[in-house]
Amino acid sequence: MKSRASSALAPALDPQPPGRGRSGARAGAGLFVLLLLLTLAPLHAAETARQTIVAAILEDDADKKLALIQTLAGSGDASIKPLLTAWKEDLIFLHKTDGAAAIPVLLTGEKDPADTQPAQRLEDATPLKDPAGKPLRLIAADLDTAEHDAALRAGMKAVLDLLDLTSPDRTTRLQVISTFGMAQEPEKLPLLAAQLARKLDARTTRALREAIALIQLRDPDPSVQLSAVRQLGAMGSIPSRDFLTALARDPATTPEVLAATTAAQRDIASHLRTVDAVGTAFRGLSLGSILLVVAIGLAITFGLMGVINMAHGELIVVGAYTTYVTQRLFSDGLDFSPFGIPIQIPGLHQQGAALDLYFLVALPLSFLVAAGVGILLERSVIRFLYRRPLESLLATWGVSLVLQQIFRLIFGANNVQVDSPSFLSGNWTVADIIFGWNRVFVIGFAILIIVGTHLALTKTPLGLLIRAVMQNRQMAACVGIKTERVNMLTFAFGSGLAGLAGAFLSQIGNVGPSLGQSYIVDAFMTVVVGGVGNIMGTVVSALCIGMLDQSLQQILLNPVLGKILVLVGIILFLQWRPAGLFVTKSRSLEG
Numbered sequence: 001m002k003s004r005a006s007s008a009l010a011p012a013l014d015p016q017p018p019g020r021g022r023s024g025a026r027a028g029a030g031l032f033v034l035l036l037l038l039t040l041a042p043l044h045a046a047e048t049a050r051q052t053i054v055a056a057i058l059e060d061d062a063d064k065k066l067a068l069i070q071t072l073a074g075s076g077d078a079s080i081k082p083l084l085t086a087w088k089e090d091l092i093f094l095h096k097t098d099g100a101a102a103i104p105v106l107l108t109g110e111k112d113p114a115d116t117q118p119a120q121r122l123e124d125a126t127p128l129k130d131p132a133g134k135p136l137r138l139i140a141a142d143l144d145t146a147e148h149d150a151a152l153r154a155g156m157k158a159v160l161d162l163l164d165l166t167s168p169d170r171t172t173r174l175q176v177i178s179t180f181g182m183a184q185e186p187e188k189l190p191l192l193a194a195q196l197a198r199k200l201d202a203r204t205t206r207a208l209r210e211a212i213a214l215i216q217l218r219d220p221d222p223s224v225q226l227s228a229v230r231q232l233g234a235m236g237s238i239p240s241r242d243f244l245t246a247l248a249r250d251p252a253t254t255p256e257v258l259a260a261t262t263a264a265q266r267d268i269a270s271h272l273r274t275v276d277a278v279g280t281a282f283r284g285l286s287l288g289s290i291l292l293v294v295a296i297g298l299a300i301t302f303g304l305m306g307v308i309n310m311a312h313g314e315l316i317v318v319g320a321y322t323t324y325v326t327q328r329l330f331s332d333g334l335d336f337s338p339f340g341i342p343i344q345i346p347g348l349h350q351q352g353a354a355l356d357l358y359f360l361v362a363l364p365l366s367f368l369v370a371a372g373v374g375i376l377l378e379r380s381v382i383r384f385l386y387r388r389p390l391e392s393l394l395a396t397w398g399v400s401l402v403l404q405q406i407f408r409l410i411f412g413a414n415n416v417q418v419d420s421p422s423f424l425s426g427n428w429t430v431a432d433i434i435f436g437w438n439r440v441f442v443i444g445f446a447i448l449i450i451v452g453t454h455l456a457l458t459k460t461p462l463g464l465l466i467r468a469v470m471q472n473r474q475m476a477a478c479v480g481i482k483t484e485r486v487n488m489l490t491f492a493f494g495s496g497l498a499g500l501a502g503a504f505l506s507q508i509g510n511v512g513p514s515l516g517q518s519y520i521v522d523a524f525m526t527v528v529v530g531g532v533g534n535i536m537g538t539v540v541s542a543l544c545i546g547m548l549d550q551s552l553q554q555i556l557l558n559p560v561l562g563k564i565l566v567l568v569g570i571i572l573f574l575q576w577r578p579a580g581l582f583v584t585k586s587r588s589l590e591g
Contacts, residue, residue, distance in 0.1 A: 049077035053084070055125045057092065057104045057146045073162045075403050081124070081163055084156045092122060093143035095136075103128065107140055107567065108233050115139050161188075165195055181211030184218050198430050203429070210237050211380030211387065217243055222254045229257060233264025238432055244268075275432045280554045281547070284537055286439035288546025289446035290508075293501045293541060294519045295526040297536040300494030302527055302567045305470065307382055308389050310396040312523060313516020314403035315495045318373050319366035319502025319509040320409060324418050327364055330358035338410040356421035359507075366503035367496040374495020378488050386487070400516070407513035415510035424507055438507055447502055449497065450539055456493070457535070529570055537582035545570070 072080050084104065086092050094102040099330035104122040111117050116137035119128035126136040148156075162175040177195075180188040196208045209231065216228035217240075225247070232240040247253055248261045291371055294316065328334040333347030350357070381399060387391040408541045420438065428435040457463035460533060468476045469486045477483050505515065526545060530537030545566060552562035 020555075042173065049080045050083065050123055050125070053080075053087070054104050057087070057122075058102065062149065062151065066152055069155045069159060070515050071329055072159050081160060084160060086158060087146055088153055090145040092146040093138070093140060094146060095119065095138065095143065102144075104146060105138070105281050107138060112137070115141070119554035140354075153463040158395055162191060164373060165191055165453075170201065170204060173204055177204070177207045177211050178239070181214040183361070184243070186215055186218065189215055206235065209395045210235060210239070211235070214240055214243060217247055222257055225253075225257050226260055229260045229483075230265050231258070233267040236268050236432070238268060238272060238275070241265065241268055242329065250489060271432070276554060278433050280550050282433070282435060282439070284550035286436075286442055286566060287550055288543035289439075290505075291522055291546055292446045292542035293442060293449060293504055294498075295523040295538055295542060296535070297444075297494040297497030298523045299502065299527050299530075299535055300453075300497065301491055302524070303384075305494075306389070306395065307386070307491070308393040309382070310520065311377065311400040311403060312396075312498055313518075313520035314400045314407075315370050315374060315498035316502040316505065316516045316519060317403070317511070318370045319499030319504075320418070320506040321407065322366045322369045322499065323359070323362040323503045324411075324416050324511050327358045327360040327418055330355055330361075353422075356423060359421045359424070359503075363500065363503055366499040368499075370502070371492040371496035372500025373493045374498075375488055377495070378491040382491060383418055383484065383487065404513045413513065413515070415512035418506040418511055420507045441507075442504055445500075449500065450535070453497070453535060462486075462489060462493075467507060475517065476571060525570060529573065534582040540581055 051074055052068055056065045059065040059068060069084075072084075082544070083092075091106065093105050095105050096102045105119045105128055106122055107117040108120050109118045110557075116139050119136050119138045120126070121128050128138075130136055140540060160175060161180075164172050165180075167173050167176075173352040177192065180192060190206055192212050194217075196205065196212065200208075213228040213231045213235075214237075216224050217232075219225055219228070229244065229247070232244065244261050244265055248258055248265075253261070297315070298309070298312050301307050301312065325334060328364075329345065329347050330350045331347050332349065334343075336343060360521055377396075377399060381395050382392065385395055424438045424441055426437050457466060465476075465481055465486045466489075468481060469483050469490075473483055476486075499520075502515070505511075505519075509515075522545075526542045529545065530539070530541030548569070549562060549566050552565050553559045555566075558560050
């Protein structure tokens with residue numbers, strides 16, 4: 001076993017030796033510890049991790065205690081980490097009875113009025129029982145804790161580090177690799193080099209090389225430092241900037257290493273500019289997509305129908321709350337008191353992938369519920385206010401206030417949290433550029449909505465009727481088109497799109513009664529700049545505003561000032577081109 005471990009480590013260590021002197025001695029000691037751990041691991045393969053930990057707790061000899069703990073390094077038992085952590089935190093106790101050996105136990109569960117807790121045998125996680133077979137409850141204050149000293153805690157840490165370093169979860173591996181590199185502890189080199197010799201994914205391999213190079217910056221051998229500096233520069237290692245600056249300021253740094261450090265900092269700065277540029281473009285595209293998702297429904301109701309609907313934001317909130325209710329029904333149910341009437345709706349108690357499906361169900365539901373509210377609004381208020389823009393503005397503003405109060409009476413004044421499904425919670429990192437899954441989703445979502453809206457308006461009978469009525473309402477009525485029904489369906493379609501926007505916005509922030517007010521101004525601004533009544537203009541406007549906003553924030557390093565300049569720019573643009581980017585000519589707009 002020892003020879004195989006040594007041969008596995010050699011290829012990783014030979015090209016980049018750990019150095020000489022004190023650093024080399026520490027790295028050599030770390031390598032010896034690693035080899036010792038891997039060599040001793042199979043000696044206790046017949047025992048479980050719990051049994052090994054129990055044996056170590058009961059062992060009186062400190063060296064043997066440490067040796068037992070070190071044998072856990074080769075085990076993949078999931079119980080090792082919580083048990084060693086509990087030992088270090090003095091949560092493992094010794095239950096002693098007359099004439100019997102001490103029994104290591106964990107106290108679990110809540111304390112009763114007498115401060116007793118159920119006791120669990122550490123060896124097999126079964127309840128500790130008295131001679132009569134009755135489970136025992138013990139008081140922590142009356143028990144001795146399992147002893148440990150600094151050397152033993154260091155041994156535990158080495159085992160836990162190796163467990164995290166070999167974890168099947170890549171996020172855990174990357175986190176511990178990054179921690180090792182930033183700590184610059186030479187004794188971690190053998191552990192990292194051993195992992196580098198394995199066939200791992202590209203991201204983990206890059207993280208290992210970066211961590212090894214960061215540690216080698218502290219090596220007293222200038223040749224090792226030079227190799228590490230060049231590698232960090234070639235990788236464009238952003239975390240190494242401060243370390244390279246410190247190395248350049250060190251009086252002991254040789255001229256050759258200093259020159260390499262300067263070159264590496266230039267390479268990293270160039271890489272960072274590329275990362276910032278691409279990241280800004282991506283964030284601008286995602287922000288523009290968010291504006292587009294929010295404004296596309298308004299482009300229908302305001303752009304095509306000419307209705308100034310100040311309640312559009314509340315239709316977005318309808319979609320967001322529909323998503324929240326759907327999530328609660330998939331999980332633990334809903335307990336609320338609309339208008340003071342307590343209502344409890346049981347949930348499906350789904351977990352994992354089944355719970356994540358709630359969002360796929362919430363998307364069509366958000367559209368349908370918001371469309372239904374839109375139909376109700378159109379039939380009760382809007383249909384009496386066509387061609388009366390001032391009255392429609394005031395009436396829908398009043399409707400928005402009423403809807404906000406209804407939301408407060410049903411769901412409360414406080415915001416509610418909608419948990420994102422796992423497929424929207426992570427991110428991709430490519431060359432240090434972070435692509436959040438939720439932002440990628442909103443870009444794809446916006447594209448899907450635009451394509452769907454275009455097809456609905458140009459390829460369906462309803463779309464033909466909508467275009468006919470919007471271009472010449474009187475002529476459409478003369479040829480038998482029921483214009484009132486078309487108006488209702490058009491408003492419902494725009495309202496449903498607002499509901500879809502709410503479903504997505506629930507994934508990037510909390511949901512509350514006033515959520516829509518944060519987007520109503522941006523939505524009108526996007527539609528007006530693009531050109532009232534032009535869907536393509538809305539697309540171009542949203543993307544331009546999003547890119548301009550993110551670019552100014554990146555340049556000025558001040559989000560508030562960036563938004564102010566965007567608003568000023570829009571005002572000046574509308575002074576020059578009041579009709580927006582694309583002018584839509586139709587009889588309804590001229591009249």
